[in-house]
Amino acid sequence: MPLSEHEQRMLEQMERALYAEDPKFATALEGSGLRTYTRRRVYQAVAGFLVGIALLMAGMVAQQIWVSVVGFLVMLGCAVLAVTGWRKAPKPGEQPSGVPGGGSRNSPRQRRSMMDRIEQRWQRRRDEQGQ
Structure with missing residues (x-):
């Protein structure tokens, strides 16, 4: 079950608030784990x-x-x-595709893929609880 429009807006709002309050922490959460x-x-x-x-x-x-x-x-x-x-x-300053935090932070494609990942995790948790 995907997130509702209201839940998506709330999640995006929380993400923007996190970046506004502590951009260094938010960037650290994105990380460059593969590198x-x-x-x-x-x-x-x-x-x-x-x-x-x-x-x-x-x-x-x-x-x-x-x-x-x-x-x-x-x-x-x-x-x-x-x-x-x-x-x-990956070279310094370069993020390969498929890596969390890759690409521009404000791009709609990256934000959408983040939402897709969150939706998948949410669905997986609900499926696990229902079994």
Whole structure:
């Protein structure tokens, strides 16, 4: 069940009031979660790559081939994660489509998609309560 016109107007009014009262907080709620997530993933992959180098070297020093092979595989896996994460990361100031907060805050399309998401959540909650 979609929101009524009155509920939609009330929701838009609350959103505007939030932006007017505390724009910094409202912007933080929008967030740039994908960019933060991919950056963190790349950093973790780089750290894993360094661990792989350490394992590779330790295996060579200890003359344990299996440790070197594990180190190489860790390096390879982390390199793949870092490269794919780096390519998927949005550029600073750019928001990919489908990310909350993407695009202009005042665009009707973005506001409509926000309303669609809220309506979907509302419907999902009502369906869960009814079962």
